[in-house]
Amino acid sequence: MQRYFLNEDLKDYQNQTISISGDSFHHMIKVMRMKVDHRVYLVTKDQQAFIAKINAIEENKVLLNWVEDDLRQQELPIDVTIASGLPKGDKLDLIVQKGTELGASAFIPFAGSFSITKWDTKKAAKKIERLQKIAQEAAEQSHRTKIPTLQPLASVKQLIEMKEQFDVCLVAYEESAKAGEDQNFVKGLKMLPAGGKLLIVFGPEGGLSKDEVGAFIQNGFLPCALGPRILRTETAPLYALAAASYHFELMHK
Missing domain, CATH: 3.40.1280.10 (SPOUT methyltransferase, trefoil knot domain)
Known part of the structure; x- marks a missing residue:
């Protein structure tokens, strides 16, 4: 699955609808040709990674919802x-x-x-x-x-x-x-x-x-x-x- 970093703060990413536009939107839809129900990894500004599913694709943004957290340790401990x-x-x-x-x-x-x-x-x-x-x-x-x-x-x-x-x-x-x-x-x-x-x-x-x-x-x-x-x-x-x-x-x- 592709991974994307979110630019904005999310107070309740597990329950809110997540909107992605700009370069990430272009990469998802124009480059990767993703469709509704496709899944991606998203990372919040405080380094919380999770899997999200595409629920809707609009003219200049894609809407996703949380599926599950990704708890793997991906960073060096220093x-x-x-x-x-x-x-x-x-x-x-x-x-x-x-x-x-x-x-x-x-x-x-x-x-x-x-x-x-x-x-x-x-x-x-x-x-x-x-x-x-x-x-x-x-x-x-x-x-x-x-x-x-x-x-x-x-x-x-x-x-x-x-x-x-x-x-x-x-x-x-x-x-x-x-x-x-x-x-x-x-x-x-x-x-x-x-x-x-x-x-x-x-x-x-x-x-x-x-x-x-x-x-x-x-x-x-x-x-x-x-x-x-x-x-x-x-x-x-x-x-x-x-x-x-x-x-x-x-x-x-």
Whole structure:
């Protein structure tokens, strides 16, 4: 079944008629060609998922009613925020799409010293809006109950200032991999409490400068390797999220 996120608050979704219009209506009726009695998953703004049945299709909206709640746990038991140094081309699209499927809670693009791509103010707002749509579509496809947030373009200084919002902050550093340092990533995961918040910083294609890494470390970020190999900027966040999923979801089942 298809999954759709609701934009409005529902006080009594189990008993009220639910009206869907806009892009979701278009996708249901024009793309998926749904009919009366077809069922879908819906997710409220407070992350309650449930199955609903189409009762009527009007000119510009579809009307549904609750059938049963979906009580499956679809979210990582920790919040993982991915900070990505601006990469070239459409690599950030890939990071957001696949990172959403793997359970990321938020994404922060930042301008690193070695970022070739530059965003001006007007471009940044449009990029964030587009990436937020990619995140929503990926969250629907992967049956999540939460759409990750795309935060505004940041600087290294601003990332450091965000440190107090997180329980653990890591910075992926290729020199750590070359030196065989593979314990800080595991150490960071073990330090997280249930429901804890983790920030992981990844550099652009050229990596992070020594000054940037030094600034992160001086402010309490743990430098870490992600295995013995040097990963591309679009691969490293996905490795980290997959490892976090294994540690928190599979290893403890």
